[in-house]
Amino acid sequence: MTEPKLSEDIKKVVEKWRNKKGSLVMILHEIQNAYGYVPRETSLELSKYLDVPLARIYEVITFYNYFKLEKPGKHRIAVCMGTACYLKGAPVILQELKELLDVEEGHNTKDGLFALDVVRCLGCCGLAPVMMIDDKVYGKVKKEEIMNILSEYGKEE
Amino acid sequence: MDKKIVLLKDTSIGAADKTKEYYSLILNLLRDQNLQDSVQVVRVADIGFYDQGLVLKILPGQVTYGRVQESDLLPVITETIQGNKVLDRLALEPNEKQLRIVLRNCGQIDPENFDDYIAADGYAALKKVITEYKPEQVIEQLKASGLRGRGGAGYPTWMKWNFARQVKAEQKYIVCNGDEGDPGAYMDRSVLEGDPHSVIEGMMIGAYAIGASQGYFYIRAEYPLAVERIQKAIAQAYEYGLLGKNILGTDFSFDVEIRLGAGAFVCGEETALLASIEGKRGTPQPRPPYPSIKGLWGKPTVINNVETLANIPVILLKGGAWFGKIGTEKSKGTKVFALTGKIKNSGLIEVPMGTTIRDIVYHIGGGMLASKGIKAVQTGGPSGGVIPKEFLDEPVDYENLQKLGSIMGSGGMIVMDEDDCLVDIAKFYLKFCVEESCGKCAPCRIGGFQMLSLLENITSGKGTASDLAKMRRIALAMQKASLCGLGQTASNPVLSTLKYFAAEYKSHIEDKKCVAGKCRYLLNYQIIPEKCKKCGLCLTNCVFGAITGNREQGYILDPAKCTKCGRCYEVCKFKAINKG
Structure with missing residues (x-):
């Protein structure tokens, strides 16, 4: 699934939702699940296929934080900025990540290995401060541990 | 004499833990009494009480003693352990501050196992409702229960349902709002993940009461497990004929679908949520018309929060009057809080309305972390407010929190200490x-x-x-x-x-000072010459050139050049840098 066009799989998804009311958000979810973001080419194809103006599709994509227009880095780092994490030092964790990776939040590292995101609440406030890399949750993170955690992801390459 | 077990733990705060000493003392005393074989003594890491000195729990019988002194040990052994007599002067009130209605099944049943839910009286309320009750009677029960919306505003649930019921329309909808977006709150997530069927059952009872044939779960996409569990539960309900056409052989038909949120806090607002389900930008509309009159695709729609719906089956099973006895005059039932912040035990709790903030923080939360004093408690998330420590003895209910300038909100409760600005x-x-x-x-x-x-x-x-x-x-x-x-x-x-x-x-x-030391730009760093060992670590770490000096004469920090990054403070091994 690397070709960012309206592949057969996506067409199937669209067919599934076509006759249901208000399905655009759900179709976009499926596209993002497949590619990790919503490529412009796919939106163009989708617009023709559904006969919906491109502007209407973009208006929805850009409204919701969840949808991405850029291809994300290989590993997604999500730093929780919920209140509990904020109080227990999440800003320090975020700052350290930014410095170590030389990247701003919402962007990818230059090598494309990591994408750094700030998220609202991961729903595990008891473990604050929390960060998540891909599907793995790291709780009670200390600033000094971050380097080690990141290095595990660098090794696989 | 039956074999007895004694659990013990020294719960003193701010003093050395003497559990071990007491442990040996008790063992010695037991040996003196020749009881060492019939009494087992166990040191535990947590005994459910905090700041109560030495706490002993004697099993069976569940007697709990607090603030036990060395001189009390012998009477405890002779009178309670041997004589089965409770020593009233030492006995602690049982720590039953919590009451689980919404969370009744969470952690008790396997959320993916349909039979588990049935065994816990699952769908019994639905069966009773659709075979015995008229929709009006359901609403009457809810009115008697006094249940109010748990999403934040606290609007009486029966009124919402009644409005939608009274509107004549071919199609009505019921929506479950699971787009929990408050930072620091995860009540809905836990219920959706831990007990998905009870939410579905609650929604079905609501649908029956208002006359809806279609329901939507609107759940945050960031909660994949919650989505998966609800999906599974819906499939199971269809399989057993609890969803679909002519449910349990009645005229009642109901279908459910899931719609995913996509990270927009404003979608917690009813009209914005509906726009999002319709596949549009989630922007709110002026009200009236309220959704119960004109909602999803212009049809009457009721929107209930996850926690509200999880309450419904129990209310219908045990009766509105039973529920109405729990809580305070205007706030009935229980409330689930996500208790977090600077306390010992973070987690999800459920307490009857009217419990004081002090009970929540100290009895359930176990008191403050470290030895820092409590400063305030925040409730209601970004729409709420802070409650300073002077009001710790105020009971928690809708009206009272509002009076204090905060709100109940969806249930985030964050405890802050002196270090928080x-x-x-x-x-x-x-x-x-x-x-x-x-x-x-x-x-x-x-x-x-x-x-x-x-x-x-x-x-x-x-x-x-x-x-x-x-x-x-x-x-x-x-x-x-x-x-x-x-x-x-x-x-x-x-x-x-x-x-x-x-x-x-x-x-x-006025003073350009942040007492808590949180606001970076208001901090001033200084090198304390008496403590400085002239190692030069701060100099090498200051990339802004604000520190000058050498190993002989020591170092000074130029406040004009300092960017207050705090690097020198962190690297100094001798605490020779003053922050304030």
């Missing part, structure tokens, strides 16, 4: 609302932004005396003129901190 907290919440503002109406879009820039000035030492009055004026405009709840309540954290912690704002503005 309330101006910084206000800024944190306001920033959240500014980022989440959908931008449709000017009071919220512009007001929030302007207020935030004033707060940023204050926390970076550029605040002026007139800023506070300006913030109050903006807050008033936002409250009165914003289109939806997000804008109307966005200023609450600022207003409530201004009300209770005005002195803290003042010291930021």
